[in-house]
Amino acid sequence: MNNFSKIAKDVINIEAQSIIELTQFIDVNFETACQLMLETKGRVIVIGMGKSGHIGGKIAATFASTGTPAFFVHPGEASHGDLGMITPEDIVLAISNSGETGEVLSILPVIKRIGAKLIAMSSNPNSTLAKLSDTHVCNKVSQEACPLGLAPTSSTTATLVIGDAMAVALLNARGFTADDFALSHPGGSLGKRLLLRLQDIMHTGERLPVVDQHAKVKDALVEMSLKGLGMTAITNQEHALIGLFTDGDLRRILDAKIDIHQDNISSVMTKTPTTAPQSMLAAEALKIMEDKKINGLIIVDEHNKPIGAMNMHDLLTSGVL
Template sequence: MTESTTFNFIDSARRTVKLEQEAVGLLSTHLDDNFTRACQMIIQCRGRVVVTGMGKSGHVGNKMAATLASTGTPAFFVHPGEASHGDMGMITPGDVVIALSNSGETSEVTSLLPLLKRQGTQLISMTGNKESTLAKAADSHLYAGVDQEACPLDLAPTSSTTCALVMGDALAIALLEAKGFTAEDFAFSHPGGSLGRRLLLKVENIMHSGDQIPVVSPDTSLPEALLVATSKGLGLTTVADADGKLAGIFTDGDLRRAIDQGVDIRNASIKDVMTAGCKTTSPGMLAAEALKVMEDGKINALVVQDEGRTVGVINMHDMLRAGVI
């Protein structure tokens, strides 16, 4: 056997997971007034949050900026090396800078400190060394230090980057909750994906309306009602009384139940086999909410009502076509 086939990869992986779990578990003990101050600085920020970091800290910083931006805190990442060669112009006095460095002594990051101080930009640092240059220069310092990296050589950033990542998430979520950020707000940051469709689409955007709505009176014969339902292609028809108020709905399921019960479908009226008091929705309801009503009720369609008037019909096929499912 070769060395690679005798090595216990699972034991190695479990050791890494254990060490990183322990490091993250201790992270909550490091939260103090500095965390509160950092959140307040960001909430009161007149500009944007600028995240910077070198190497692995830079990768974490990129993710942190993206998470902040998608949860209601405008943010972007600036590479510290590029900042020293022109990109410093992207940072304004009204911004808040979050600088990441495990050692707190990364030269590309510390070289920006005089410039940030000179223009009065507030600074939040995230390091693993409370006595570092970066930590002492910051208006608020978030300590994300670890006792040991998961790397057996204690060299490759592993546990430390995981803790920095979690601290960044804690910051973003604390700000999200403080601002009352909603699911709909989140969808506006993600309009192109399936999540955006689920959170932004309303029933009125995908329902069938106007002449597309199948409707019959309670006294309509079952064969006639079936023709109406078939002509509209929705697998159902609404039933409205003389005043135009919704009396019920007749679906393919109602037809199957009528046949099972031995109803004379040639001579029956729709009022004899329809479902009265059917479930409805409103035009302004989110399509995802309407879908849940269907799923909870184990039904395939909903009548859309607005101030007591039937204004549309929506079914599972509409949800599927719109990408809500």
Template sequence: MTESNTFNTQDFCNSALRAIRIEREAIEALESRINGDFSRACEVIMACKGRVVVTGMGKSGHIGNKIAATLASTGTPAFFVHPGEASHGDLGMITPQDVVIAISNSGSTSEVVTILPLIKRMGAPLISMTGKPDSVLAQEAVANLDVSVAIEACPLGLAPTSSTTATLVMGDALAVALLEARGFSAEDFAFSHPGGSLGRRLLLRVSDIMHTGDQIPQVAEGTTLSGALLEITRKGLGMTTVVNAAGTLTGIFTDGDLRRTLDKSVDVHTTPIQDVMTRNGKTIRADHLAAEALNIMEEMKINALPVTDANGTLVGAINMHDLLRAGVI
């Protein structure tokens, strides 16, 4: 390898922009190949009673690993098998109920081609992802997803670049089409991603983090404004709820309401809270996702929400700090 010191800042940027342009064109070319073969591949996978087994050698293997992971996390059980290891025992991981997706840019990778007769004998449907529609691999498949590219982004035309990007995008397109066909929901996704902020956003319920019992800021109708202010201070949620004798929520009084009320020069010691509270404000149910509470607060530009049951009875309270501590934000 020869060393060159002739590149300047602009040369680096030009090389990068060229690579991005070539790979973008490779992705755009895929649109015309979403055709009958693509639909057939989706139908075969939807009818699969086992799992999707993805295989590929070298860089195609790395892409295959990612495609298998994406399928598995979006409702299509899948895993990756190395074709070299498949010839030495791992082929036993594949059953006739499975579907095999074999990836090879040339369509003739020896390690992949070697196991084709065994897959065919087993009766597992084969889907290929190749850059050569007339290759052995493509001809043996029930559906071939064409991931050919005009040129690689590598100026030597050697390192898989555009071809691996095209394959990855085709794999994502397949996963998304299957996700939508299955009616896969955000909650379904969360069950396969329980860790980290994603799982917290999608699985955590309001009931898991809301304030209950004596922690709920609440005053009865008839309480003076000064009494409501004391309750806001005691509970520290930046608001208080207002309930009637039956415990049904009738209003809410927030820091914002206080600022607006003081502009009217009311007497805080004699004014009843129901005269200045906000009626028919936003509420949320305890069984709703905490992420829904966040969406309401952001949309309405508020910092807290009362939690009520189906009858409108106050059962809790939640504010933006609770969502922050729980990692929902």
């Protein structure tokens, strides 16, 4: 009987140990590699063959999305024209577990002639690739997770981790922010969480629920029903916000002796409502609403005048929630 679970756990334990052992290679060579990539006026060109190439593609993508311009070049295609993508101002990150991969070594003379700096990543600091590089970052593992010791497993994981370590170190050195990250991730829910602001989703104009402070409770209820946001803003004669009335407030006054036809809305409104500026990130507004356990927000201008309104449903339909 196959013991899939035991084998899987063994693989995870072996690879986890391999990752821990990588800390010994975070040294002056790693620092030099990061400094070269930080100071370059060009791009980081990642090359690698086979499994190293697959990992190299992911490393290049991670660099690019975290503030370090980068792309992957296949060494086989490089010798058939793609070397023209590399300029003297670029940094080449060449990945080869053995440091002796023929397709990678064959294009190094051209890279040297172009004048681009070369960072090598391999398990052998005495390899040809390492000796030809400006700096060498070691990613050696003590054991592959493959029981035959043949299939790249721990070694490819180690390479990916070193690449992530470089990307995050560079991200920190550049002062890369969430807003910067959003600019390279505008699509999908991630982009929406990072880029969308209240001004993009708030209800404005005739869709904004608002009544005067002298309005009767019934008038406020009609306004809430018409606008469908479960709340209405209350303003004074200068049109500044002085209160808010919500579905929750309505439930609280049901047992009170309130005459909805005679009593003014100002007598039952919440006098210190939570507000937000239109420039606030929608994700930030969501955090405020969750913390305060409220379902909606009135958006005000610099004079505290209501200019918009939104609720949890708006966050849901916009993809933020």
